[in-house]
Amino acid sequence: MTRLGTRTRPFVLDGELHRPARLTVAELREGWDQHRADVVFDCATAGPQRHTFEGPLLREVVASAGPAFDVRRRKDRSRFVLAVSGGDGHHTVLSWAEIDADFGNTPVLLATHLDGEGLDGQGSQLVVPSDRCGARYVSAITRVWFGPCTVPE
Numbered sequence: 081m082t083r084l085g086t087r088t089r090p091f092v093l094d095g096e097l098h099r100p101a102r103l104t105v106a107e108l109r110e111g112w113d114q115h116r117a118d119v120v121f122d123c124a125t126a127g128p129q130r131h132t133f134e135g136p137l138l139r140e141v142v143a144s145a146g147p148a149f150d151v152r153r154r155k156d157r158s159r160f161v162l163a164v165s166g167g168d169g170h171h172t173v174l175s176w177a178e179i180d181a182d183f184g185n186t187p188v189l190l191a192t193h194l195d196g197e198g199l200d201g202q203g204s205q206l207v208v209p210s211d212r213c214g215a216r217y218v219s220a221i222t223r224v225w226f227g228p229c230t231v232p233e
C-alpha cells in the first residue's frame with residue numbers, strides 16, 4: 081500500500097568525498113549496523129522531549145563515502161566539518177572530531193526509526209545524544225555536506 085506523503089526521496093551526501101552518494105532511509109537501514117539511542121533533549125519552545133531512535137552511525141555512513149582526508153593522521157581529520165540540512169532549510173554543523181572515535185567519539189545517528197516508526201516517509205533525522213538542546217536533531221534531512229573548515233587569512 082502506498083501511503084500519501086511518503087517521501088522515499090534520498091538525501092544527498094556530498095562534499096570532499098571520493099564516493100558521494102544519494103541515500104534513502106531504506107538504504108540507511110540495510111547498509112550499516114543499526115544502533116539504538118534513548119534520548120532526552122530540551123526544546124526552547126516545547127520543553128523536554130524523550131524519544132527512542134535507531135539508525136546507523138553518521139561516521140560509518142560518511143566513512144563509506146570515502147572522506148578526502150588522510151585517515152592515518154588524526155591532525156588532518158581534525159580539520160573537517162559536516163553540515164546537515166533539513167527539508168525546511170534549518171541546518172546545523174558538527175565537527176568530524178565530535179564523532180571520530182579518536183576524539184569526541186559521540187554516537188551521532190542518522191535515524192531510520194523514531195519511537196519504533198520508520199522514517200521512510202519523513203526522511204532521516206540527525207540524533208546527537210550528547211546535546212542538551214534539540215536544535216541539532218535536524219529532521220527530514222535533505223543533505224549532508226562534508227569538507228574541511230577553512231579559516232580566512
Ligand SMILES: Nc1nc2c(c(=O)[nH]1)N[C@H]1C(S)=C(S)[C@@H](COP(=O)(O)O)O[C@H]1N2
Nearest residue numbers: 122123129166167168170214215217218219
Ligand atoms: N528540519 C528541522 N529539524 C529540526 C528543527 C527545525 O526547525 N527544522 N528544529 C529543531 C529543534 S529546535 C528541536 S527542539 C527539535 C524538536 O524535536 P521534536 O519535533 O521531537 O519536538 O527538532 C529540531 N529539528
Ligand SMILES: [Mo]
Nearest residue numbers: 123124125214
Ligand atoms: Mo527547539
